[in-house]
Amino acid sequence: MQQVHPRILVSNREPRSTTNPYITMLTTALRRTPGVEVVTFSYPAALFGRYDVVHLHWPETILGQGGRRRSGRLVRWGLTALLLVRLTITRTPVVRTMHNVELPADVSGAQRLLLLWFDRLTTHRIVLNDRTECPGPVTTIRHGHYRDWYTGPRSPAIPGRLQYVGLVRRYKGVEGLVEAFRSVADESLTLGIAGAASTSELADTITTLADGDARITVRLGFLPDDDLVAAVTAAELVVLPYRFMHNSGTVLAALSLDRPVLAPDTAVNADLAAEVGPGWIHTFAGDLTSEAIEAALATAREPRAASPDLSAREWDHAGQAHLAVYRAALSRERSAARAAGTPT
Template sequence: MQSFGRPRPTTNPYIHMLDEALAGTPGIEHLRFDRRRALLGRYDALQLHWPETLFGGSTPSRALARRAFALALRARLTITPVAVLRTVHNLEPHSSSTPWERRYLAWLERRTDHRIVLQERTTVPPGAPTTLIRHGHYRDWFASAPATPATPGVLGFVGLVRPYKGVEELLDAFATTRDSSPQLRLRVAGRPTSAALERELRGRAERDPRVELDLRHLPDAAFANAVMRASGVVLPYRAMHNSGSALAALSLDRPVLVPRSDATEALASEVGPGWVSTFDGPLTGDDLERFAASVSTPPAAPPELGDRGWDGVGAAHRSAFVAAVERRRRRARA
């Protein structure tokens, strides 16, 4: 059983592609998440992606109901030999959590039988059973998107706008380029996760006529168009480990500017010269100007993404599931 339900149009494309890969893999009975079945039904393994999504809720009553479910799921996982796998998308949860939620996540970390990492530089507990299954590219996902030429001098941010992504800092840094680069433009496209964040972005953007905002959910075609219209995509995250947005931009043949880390330097080396630029510390106007200058001439060769195809992803997950189930059953017999 996966921790996601039937993918919707707004669901992360990674989940869509994984859902399809698992459904088409022999030897797997692919179950999407169902709360009743999670508590009472029969299944061998539970794969978690972003376990912090077990909590939260748009109202206090929904948040209380989710906490009650999390407690019931803990009881189920305590008394039955269901294997728990976790795909380590991020080193830390994206959303803030309460002390109770942190204790629950710590328990879940201890209860995990097997981890799936998307890159070599993901840290896991010493000796923890782990399988590397690289984050796939988006070339097939966006294959039907009409080609759109890049607009010279335009930088873009595209994707869901969350606080940790640093879009406010991007707008502040861009404002400092006004005198030295008046011809530069910035487009921010994507839905903010809160009304307060949207107000913050609009307040910053209205002071600079070079900034264009499109603060809505972007269907796939609009997402691809927003990426391709930019000469380069800026992802000013406060920290970056895995980034679907970076891979999406590279899959659409647009260079990216990302924070420097072991993971982003490895990505730069993997995809080839000119495709991944990095910045250190808080993003500055100088960083943006250097990036704009670098992308004014596109790289000679397309980004190398051949090792990130989706062929074999389902089979690799199946092997991880088998290993996790066998490990859990051995522990249950001991």
């Protein structure tokens, strides 16, 4: 049987310096893979271009590309609705990588309806770990490491340094981290907060909570890769105080830079701890406390391997694994169309 060489419309625009590294590395891996052609997102390409399969990551980013003006948002929502009509009429297979298990909480009613429409059209889901539950067909393709991405100069670890990096959003619990750290009695410990806040109100809250404690350094804004490397490697322990965590690229970023992580006690993190080896993943249950921070730091100081085992997360086979999913989704849709007597 002749192999299908699909043309894939991906939901991200052409990668730039500020693009999520996962997206950039996956786009590069796909473009190195024989037998697949990648088209990055634009509304002209989506509405009028030729493609065989759509691959979504965070579909809400398509809806949010209209800026803050209401007129711009309405235009984008209208264009997205037209895209959904096209996908429905043409029965184009939709593949979705399930980075998050729930719809975003901060979307409008109209956005929610459009996102639910994307969900109904999804014919194959890619999950990043075996714990993600969603309707089938489902394929697990593990999130790759960042060892080849974060290559900037490393800092020597500073004794007692704790660090949070990444986007600052409500569900990530950074406010709770600052409050818990302020209760830490050990004056030799320091805490860094670095990353862009999702709202100015959240930024103001974190800055206010940190005021008056000279041990806390707050840097709220875009964090270039080299600055992220410097911040993470300066830490003895990276602290991710999420109220909810399912998949986290930041955990893998810290591990790729050979730094241990304190993260919520979840089944996914327990699996990751077993995968990478002892001493790298430390967990807390419930709300983060000063006691949990001090206990994790003490444990992180115990002997461990020089680097975590990330051999299961190489990028070499990511392109082929995704191509297999695209072909399966396309073959299944064509078979369904033939059975229904619909031209393909």
